[in-house]
Amino acid sequence: VGDDLMVTVSGEGEQMRSGMLTIVGLVSTGSKQLDASICQVTLPEVEELTGYEGAGEITALVRHPDALELVVQQIGLALPSGTTVMTWDEIVPELASGVEVDETWTKLMVGLVIIMVFLGIASAQLTAVLERRREFAVLSALGMRAGQLVRIMLAEGIVLGLLGGGLAILWAVPAAWAMATWGLDFTALYGDIDLTVSNILMDPVIYGDFGWWLVPLALGLALGATVLSSLYPAWYAIRTDPAETLHVAR
Numbered sequence: 077v078g079d080d081l082m083v084t085v086s087g088e089g090e091q092m093r094s095g096m097l098t099i100v101g102l103v104s105t106g107s108k109q110l111d112a113s114i115c116q117v118t119l120p121e122v123e124e125l126t127g128y129e130g131a132g133e134i135t136a137l138v139r140h141p142d143a144l145e146l147v148v149q150q151i152g153l154a155l156p157s158g159t160t161v162m163t164w165d166e167i168v169p170e171l172a173s174g175v176e177v178d179e180t181w182t183k184l185m186v187g188l189v190i191i192m193v194f195l196g197i198a199s200a201q202l203t204a205v206l207e208r209r210r211e212f213a214v215l216s217a218l219g220m221r222a223g224q225l226v227r228i229m230l231a232e233g234i235v236l237g238l239l240g241g242g243l244a245i246l247w248a249v250p251a252a253w254a255m256a257t258w259g260l261d262f263t264a265l266y267g268d269i270d271l272t273v274s275n276i277l278m279d280p281v282i283y284g285d286f287g288w289w290l291v292p293l294a295l296g297l298a299l300g301a302t303v304l305s306s307l308y309p310a311w312y313a314i315r316t317d318p319a320e321t322l323h324v325a326r
Contacts, residue, residue, distance in 0.1 A: 095125040105277060190301070197305035201233065205309040212313050222314035229313060233306030234299060241298030245291055256286035 101116030123129050138147050144163060152161045165172030205212070212225060259281045266280055 093125060095121070097121045097125070110277060190297070193301050194305050197233075197236070197302055198308055201229070201306050201309040202312065204232075205229070205313050209313075209316055212316060216316075225313050226310040229306045229310035230303060233302040237299035237302035238295070240302065241295040244294050244298060248294060249290060252284060252286045252290060255284035257283075259283035 097117040098121065099115045100118055103111055103114045103116065105111055105114075119131065126132075136147075136151070138144050148161050148163060152159075155161065165175075215225065261281045263280045
């Protein structure tokens with residue numbers, strides 16, 4: 077800081093101009109290669125050298141990505157005419173394509189996990205039905221209707237869903253909070269190597285998302301999985317012939 081920097085600029089249809097600018101600040105981004113190529117100078121000196129007033133480019137960070145389009149509209153209305161407002165996906169389309177691919181694969185993997193959970197719960201429920209065939213046959217012989225058997229199976233599924241969702245919340249909420257607070261630090265893994273994606277510098281500490289929306293989401297998934305997985309075992313239970321089941325059980 078305080079040293080002079082020789083800068084050469086050229087505009088469209090203009091001759092090249094050079095000048096000495098005073099370095100007034102350094103940048104610390106976490107990338108040694110990037111920090112070695114960027115410094116801060118005074119705006120009046122840049123305006124005198126280039127012949128243009130004001131900043132040439134302003135970068136803004138948005139806390140909530142879902143509000144990006146709204147922020148772009150508000151900034152565009154506040155800036156003078158002739159100013160171009162561009163989002164990150166317009167500046168780096170290859171990175172935006174990579175993000176879309178990652179989101180697609182993430183949704184696919186989550187869908188596969190949910191399907192496996194459904195199949196696991198359905199298998200456990202069906203096994204419970206097969207082990208209690210004689211019990212269901214006796215209840216049917218005593219006059220219990222098919223709808224009552226279905227309600228019994230669905231009630232068991234709801235109880236299992238509430239217990240499973242409650243246990244999941246007890247261990248998942250602290251884990252999600254820790255992930256959102258401290259994150260996963262890959263600094264030791266990459267060392268001095270810059271972590272970049274499509275030439276964009278990435279933070280080596282990756283943080284998760286956390287909010288109380290996790291509670292209804294976990295309960296909803298648990299209840300939905302157990303109730304839906306109980307439908308086929310319940311249908312199998314009401315389709316069982318009581319006489320044949322009791323005859324086989326003897």
